[in-house]
Amino acid sequence: MIxxxxxxxxxxLILDGxxxxxxxxxxxxxxxxxxxxxxxxxxxxxVYQVHYQYFQAGAQLAITDTYxxxxxxxxxxxxxxxxxxxxxxxxxxxxxKARDDFYDQTGHYNFVSGTIGPYGAYLADGSExxxxxxxxxxxxxxxxxxxxxxxxxERPDCIGIETQPQWLEAKTLLDWLQCHAPxxxxxxSFTLRDAHTLSSGTPLQAVIPLLNQNPQVFAVGCNCCAPxxxxxxxxxxxxxxxxxxxxxxxxxxxxNPVIKKWQPIMxxxxxxxxxxxxxxxxxxLIGGCCTTYLPEIQKITHYFESLGxxx
Numbered sequence: 430m431i432x433x434x435x436x437x438x439x440x441x442l443i444l445d446g447x448x449x450x451x452x453x454x455x456x457x458x459x460x461x462x463x464x465x466x467x468x469x470x471x472x473x474x475x476v477y478q479v480h481y482q483y484f485q486a487g488a489q490l491a492i493t494d495t496y497x498x499x500x501x502x503x504x505x506x507x508x509x510x511x512x513x514x515x516x517x518x519x520x521x522x523x524x525x526k527a528r529d530d531f532y533d534q535t536g537h538y539n540f541v542s543g544t545i546g547p548y549g550a551y552l553a554d555g556s557e558x559x560x561x562x563x564x565x566x567x568x569x570x571x572x573x574x575x576x577x578x579x580x581x582x583e584r585p586d587c588i589g590i591e592t593q594p595q596w597l598e599a600k601t602l603l604d605w606l607q608c609h610a611p612x613x614x615x616x617x618s619f620t621l622r623d624a625h626t627l628s629s630g631t632p633l634q635a636v637i638p639l640l641n642q643n644p645q646v647f648a649v650g651c652n653c654c655a656p657x658x659x660x661x662x663x664x665x666x667x668x669x670x671x672x673x674x675x676x677x678x679x680x681x682x683x684x685n686p687v688i689k690k691w692q693p694i695m696x697x698x699x700x701x702x703x704x705x706x707x708x709x710x711x712x713x714l715i716g717g718c719c720t721t722y723l724p725e726i727q728k729i730t731h732y733f734e735s736l737g738x739x740x
Contacts, residue, residue, distance in 0.1 A: 431538045433586040434614055434647060437673060437714065440738040442490045442540070444677050444716020445483035446726050452479060454722065462506055462553065466498035469516040470508075473523055480527035486723045487730025487739065488716065489539045491528060492589060493580070494520045496546035500575045514579045521583035542589040542616075543580035545602060548572055549594055557653075558620050560594025560629030569601040577602065587614040592653050592718075594620045594628035596636050607645055616648040616675050616714075624661035637669040650675035653718040656698045657681065660706055667711040676707060677716035680725075700728040708732065 436442065448465045455475045461467050468476050480491045495517055503513035524541045532538050548564060549556030551572070556562050564572070580588070588606065593599045599617050606615060617640060620628040627636065640646050649672050651662050656678045666674050681698055700717070707715055717725040733739045 433540050441713030443488050443729050443733055444490045445488040446717035446721040447719050448494050450720055450722045463502055464497040465494050469520050477523050477527050480524050484531040486726040488726050491524045491541050492544045493524045495544050497550050499551055502551055517576055517579040518583055521580055521585055540586040542587050543585035544589040544591050547593050557592050557594050558628055566601045569598050581610055589616050591618040592620055596631050614647045615645050618650045618652040621651050621654050624665050633665055641670050648673035648675040648714055652677045654678050655681045656703055663710040663712045674712040675714035676712045677718045679718045680720040700725045704729050704732045
């Protein structure tokens with residue numbers, strides 16, 4: 430089996446793109462309380478298709494459909510704790526099956542990240558882009574732990590603590606992982622107010638040195654931010670850390686939490702022009718977040734191939 434961290438360190442990785450956009454392209458409705466997690470109940474085959482299509486586009490790291498998949502959300506719409514855990518585990522299993530089937534068909538071995546979205550995503554009011562919610566460490570842990578434990582049971586290649594607008598939430602998860610799953614590689618990806626500041630207002634300069642002290646964290650970065658913010662954010666991060674830089678922005682869209690839809694901003698951005706700038710600035714783990722789709726991942730793949738970074 431190919432070693433995950435050795436692959437990251439030797440050539441970087443191409444991440445996949447948005448789950449929501451890809452599901453919608455397959456006719457799956459995501460405008461509901463569970464967002465893409467609803468597909469774990471009703472459209473698991475389409476979730477598989479999304480992962481497989483991204484692998485075909487060149488993605489080397491699949492992000493599981495667990496961003497919005499938490500026990501509180503499932504229980505709120507009438508499912509039991511046991512059912513919720515089954516849904517969450519199935520998300521990892523489905524990504525792994527797509528990965529294994531792709532390997533059987535092509536000989537290309539890829540990886541799976543078990544993703545942990547923020548509490549703000551559960552609130553479904555755009556809080557993940559503000560970080561203005563206040564929970565204690567014990568409250569954060571009570572919310573996240575059932576999902577995290579369910580994902581760990583399926584042994585993904587890494588854990589992605591993503592779209593995090595504040596430090597305490599991410600730190601709570603990292604502290605638990607250091608005690609209970611210290612061998613599991615972890616990346617942490619924030620939402621940003623600007624190139625120097627988390628969405629909650631905490632400076633990156635106060636956070637990144639703490640992440641540098643954590644040997645379990647192999648990469649730090651940002652996701653679901655506007656593409657225009659990525660390059661200055663990379664420049665900030667490379668000045669603060671020697672860890673790998675991970676970035677996967679959206680297409681510059683604005684999220685409307687009332688209608689639960691992304692409203693595009695014109696003119697559209699072109700990943701073919703931006704990815705070389707991001708890579709050369711120091712980000713070697715690159716993908717797409719909300720509103721990105723197969724063309725964006727194909728453009729990342731094309732650039733990596735030009736570097737000889739895809740085997």
